Amino acid sequence: MKEQKLQIFLNIISNYFNQFGGSELIADTPYLLENKQPKVHDYTGVIGISGVQKGVVYFSATRELLTSLLNSMGETENSEEIYMDLAGEVANTIAGNARNEFGAEFHISVPFVFKGAPQSIVLPSEERSFIIPITWLSQVGEIVVCLQD
Amino acid sequence: MYKLMIVDDSNIIRNRIQRAYDSGNFMLVATATSGVQAIEKFNTHRPDVITMDLTMPQMDGLECIEKIIAIDPNVRILVVSALSDKSTGIEALSLGASGFLCKPFSEEDLVESLYELVQD
Numbered sequence: 653m654k655e656q657k658l659q660i661f662l663n664i665i666s667n668y669f670n671q672f673g674g675s676e677l678i679a680d681t682p683y684l685l686e687n688k689q690p691k692v693h694d695y696t697g698v699i700g701i702s703g704v705q706k707g708v709v710y711f712s713a714t715r716e717l718l719t720s721l722l723n724s725m726g727e728t729e730n731s732e733e734i735y736m737d738l739a740g741e742v743a744n745t746i747a748g749n750a751r752n753e754f755g756a757e758f759h760i761s762v763p764f765v766f767k768g769a770p771q772s773i774v775l776p777s778e779e780r781s782f783i784i785p786i787t788w789l790s791q792v793g794e795i796v797v798c799l800q801d
Numbered sequence: 802m803y804k805l806m807i808v809d810d811s812n813i814i815r816n817r818i819q820r821a822y823d824s825g826n827f828m829l830v831a832t833a834t835s836g837v838q839a840i841e842k843f844n845t846h847r848p849d850v851i852t853m854d855l856t857m858p859q860m861d862g863l864e865c866i867e868k869i870i871a872i873d874p875n876v877r878i879l880v881v882s883a884l885s886d887k888s889t890g891i892e893a894l895s896l897g898a899s900g901f902l903c904k905p906f907s908e909e910d911l912v913e914s915l916y917e918l919v920q921d
Contacts, residue, residue, distance in 0.1 A: 671905045734812055741811045745904045748883025756888040762858050
């Protein structure tokens with residue numbers, strides 16, 4: 653995947669978090685990581701990509717980051733289901749918004765969400781992924797992009 | 802008073818829409834988490850206005866729009882989706898949707914979009 657495409661995802665995730673006003677999202681320098689040991693936080697939403705691009709986009713966050721997001725939305729429910737749902741919804745929004753740049757043939761799956769370490773490999777093991785670390789309201793998460801050209 | 806149905810597989814989004822809609826002009830009659838469930842509930846509750854997600858399991862929003870419009874061409878459907886490319890918006894409108902609101906959205910955006918939907 654070309655590094656320039658990372659800017660698309662940086663813009664999308666910044667736009668997502670900045671909708672809530674207040675503290676701006678801080679995106680640290682992206683880096684490459686071997687897929688054999690995917691990096692995840694407490695909750696992870698995974699979107700499969702097919703069509704003109706193939707691969708995976710996922711959003712992973714600490715529970716604290718998701719709590720801050722829920723509070724900003726005015727969400728009062730704090731069940732496990734709502735945390736899982738939010739991780740999937742953020743991933744879905746990031747991948748869905750990317751279609752504005754990649755086009756309608758950038759097909760996205762419904763979110764697959766898990767808590768903690770993945771039960772199965774979610775990334776192609778022979779590939780590497782770009783990790784974009786993020787911090788919002790002092791809480792951390794990351795966007796992981798693994799796309800084959 | 803317009804009868805409203807919310808269709809989205811995300812609890813978060815259904816809750817956000819439920820908190821945001823103008824209860825002076827809209828009355829929530831049903832929520833659905835998939836296209837299949839939306840058609841069942843549409844036949845039961847006959848809403849005037851629907852907010853419709855596109856990426857859902859079982860039956861996606863575009864297919865659901867087509868089926869609901871076939872039942873009632875007068876229903877107003879606001880697509881609320883993260884799919885932000887123009888061709889998806891055009892396809893949704895060509896199938897019979899009346900408006901498109903891209904995620905992420907503010908509560909003000911939603912209220913304005915619903916208001917515009919029933920003014921047309």
